[in-house]
Amino acid sequence: MTALRNVVPRLEERWALRLEIEEFHVAYAQAIDAGEITRWPDFFTDDALYRVTGRDNADRGLPLGLLYCDGKKMMRDRVQATLRTTTFEPRFLRHYISNLSIDEVRAEGAIKARANYLVVQTLMEEKTELFQAGHYQDTFVRRDGRLLLRERHCVYDSLTIPNALIYPI
Numbered sequence: 001m002t003a004l005r006n007v008v009p010r011l012e013e014r015w016a017l018r019l020e021i022e023e024f025h026v027a028y029a030q031a032i033d034a035g036e037i038t039r040w041p042d043f044f045t046d047d048a049l050y051r052v053t054g055r056d057n058a059d060r061g062l063p064l065g066l067l068y069c070d071g072k073k074m075m076r077d078r079v080q081a082t083l084r085t086t087t088f089e090p091r092f093l094r095h096y097i098s099n100l101s102i103d104e105v106r107a108e109g110a111i112k113a114r115a116n117y118l119v120v121q122t123l124m125e126e127k128t129e130l131f132q133a134g135h136y137q138d139t140f141v142r143r144d145g146r147l148l149l150r151e152r153h154c155v156y157d158s159l160t161i162p163n164a165l166i167y168p169i
Helices: 011-033 037-043 055-059 072-085
Strands: 044-054 067-070 091-105 111-123 129-143 146-156
Touching (some): 011 037, 011 111, 011 146, 044 072
Antiparallel strands (some): 044 067, 129 146
């Protein structure tokens, strides 16, 4: 486990925090995989930042990528565009999130964490394929007793992805 900076919780607190973040990932993936993308913005703070960036850009400090949402309002706009105006072939997604590491717990309560992700996609009349692999760079905060994302940077590993990015990663 990467050394925690600023605030070093006791072992029991670290395990509890890790479990809480893992449960967050489970709920996040289940909502998207079930096609319930209207719930997606609810995993974020109002002022959250959500980015999906290729590794080549992320490694060079270039923030732009496939998707950029600055705030929950932009995320809701993205959801509405997906539901009402975008036409695409029906698909099923499965998110696999693993190798969670908590990098930092700050005195004010922000939690920096990373996790690997793998998303597979099945189009209705095609075989299942690897859609995207990468890692999350997250900043969590606690609001009203629950964890929310203040920032999620999805960094995918390949230069290209097999299809258009429709649903959140």
